[in-house]
Amino acid sequence: MGEFTIKMPDVGEGVAEAELVEWHVKAGDPVREDMVIAAVMTDKATVEIPSPVTGTVIWLGAEVGDKIAVKAPLVRIETNDGATRPGDAPAAEIASVSTAQVIDVGESIEVTPAATAGTDAALADGRQLRQTKKEQAHTDVVHTDVAQTDRARLDRTEIDKPLASPSVRRVARDAGVDLRQIKASGPGGRILHEDVEQFIARGESPPQAPAMARKTSSKEVKLTGLRRRIAEKMTLSTSRIPHITYVEEVDMTALEELRNTMNRDPKPEQPKLTVLPFLMRAIVKAVADQPNINATFDDDKGILTRHGAVHIGIAAQTPAGLVVPVVKNAEARSIFDCAIEMGRLAEAARTGTATRDELVGSTITISSLGALGGIVSTPVINHPEVAIVGVNKIAIRPHWDGTQFVPRKMMNLSSSFDHRIIDGWDAATFVQRVRLLLETPALIFIEG
Incomplete structure (x- = not known):
């Protein structure tokens, strides 16, 4: 031997x-x-x-x-x-x-x-x-x-x-799925993310215990891998950065009408537009007036770096956890270009194929939970940045127009700032500028 x-x-x-x-x-x-x-x-x-x-x-x-x-x-x-x-x-x-x-x-x-x-x-x-x-x-x-x-x-x-990557095993484990029950479609008999997702979508997950059954068990779960990295990152951000969160409601009615019109008859190379590309362009314009917000802060050296390029991180949830792909140079991209790049990066993050360059270098971040966005959130700043813009869900609410209440499509922006760098007045000024651009979307397309 x-x-x-x-x-x-x-x-x-x-x-x-x-x-x-x-x-x-x-x-x-x-x-x-x-x-x-x-x-x-x-x-x-x-x-x-x-x-x-x-x-x-x-x-x-x-x-x-x-x-x-x-x-x-x-x-x-x-x-x-x-x-x-x-x-x-x-x-x-x-x-x-x-x-x-x-x-x-x-x-x-x-x-x-x-x-x-x-x-x-x-x-x-x-x-x-x-x-x-x-x-x-x-x-x-x-x-x-x-x-x-x-x-x-x-x-x-x-x-x-069965053959499967660590992330696939993690997704299956979290969903309570036995990988041996899943038919593999990958090379060499490897189980892919799509195989697990299709298995769960077919409703073939093992039966759950009766809702009224008493449960006395407990389980300790050690944080490892990506979840451990997320915990360390959040601890770093909240322990070093004194957050101030500012919430403002935005009337999205006009922008939603414009977005629906632009999506009605798109060209073959144009993707379907969501709210985020418009918000990205609004942020580009707003930080041009307040360069301290499109910045990173070195805590140890006490140096604030103002960035001319606007690299916008998009916090994205993946089967393995939270990642932040970065749309580089948003200041040089059109609405459709922002949408294309955002879609490409989201897919790369979901499948675990994003490169290092695609996941680093952000200067300001957007956090959005889509339809689950709630009414208000308190997003955590992506250290060493100094600002993050949180997007809440759009809902029809009564809005006073000066003479009567009318139904409008309203959305809250919940934005957090590093209070060592950004004063409350500056935070409010930035958010109000973004609000004006979103409520009057024609301004987003005006150069200068």
Whole structure:
């Protein structure tokens, strides 16, 4: 018998450690070469780690939620090709990085071939070592009963454990769905997000306990992965930034009429418009008069950076949690261009394919829950920005026009500001400017 030690891979970008977010195996499980055994998350990416050898897991070096230093032992696997060449270490060390699922709060990274070159080389060395061992072995190898038993156990394990990314497993777990019940449509029998969504939409989720049944159980859930990153980000924002929230109602009747007209007969290349592209253009105009609002603040250095470019973050809910894709240079985009870019980024965020550049660099953020937007919210500023604009739902409400009450489509804006930088008067002035632009949408299209 031989032994391989898989170490925590170096994913580049100066990352010194990563958080273990999921084990796909346990001690005693058989594994096959290239089978995913674990998933780790850095500050910027979730990375799946495959096994470079076939054998049996004999030791796991961490628990879910633990931070693991780069090159620290992660897994030990007992292999059946026991002979080692003279001078070889008792345990060959190997680490490799598979494709990364890109998702994070305001920041992410895409793992490229360049970033994994070192680990790919290690993987190649490990495979060369195994090939050399095979060439030195006798050609009339007899498979023992132990090897056959391991193979049978491996086949059963792979049948019982469907192939799926960490985010897909998380969505299924949160929905109470057993992945073994889902038919896979991805390459190599991998279960995709769409497969889980379609399964849930068909109403095939396991039956729930009777509503009136008494429940006495409790469960402790350790925050890991993206949820842990979100918690850290929110803690940073609320602990460092003294928030002031200003709420104002906006008459959206005229803008809704304009939006419906523009959506009635669009050109083939034009997307359907929502309220957000209009709000983005209104923000561009409003911050031109108040540059302190389109800014970031370095707490440690005490430096406020006013940005000429308006990079608008759009807080988006995904199956794995909250992310903030960024529409870069909104000041140079038309209404339709803003809509196209926003739609593209939202899809990339939902599927976990957004790149690092698409998830960093925002100078001001919009937070919207769409139809669930409620009447008022208190959005948390995306540190190190100094302002966030919260969009609440549109509802028909009676509005006094000076002589009578008339039905109007009304929407509240709930906006938060860093009170160290933005005074209450400046916050109100900014919101009132945005309100004027939305209530008189023709002004949005006037240059200058």
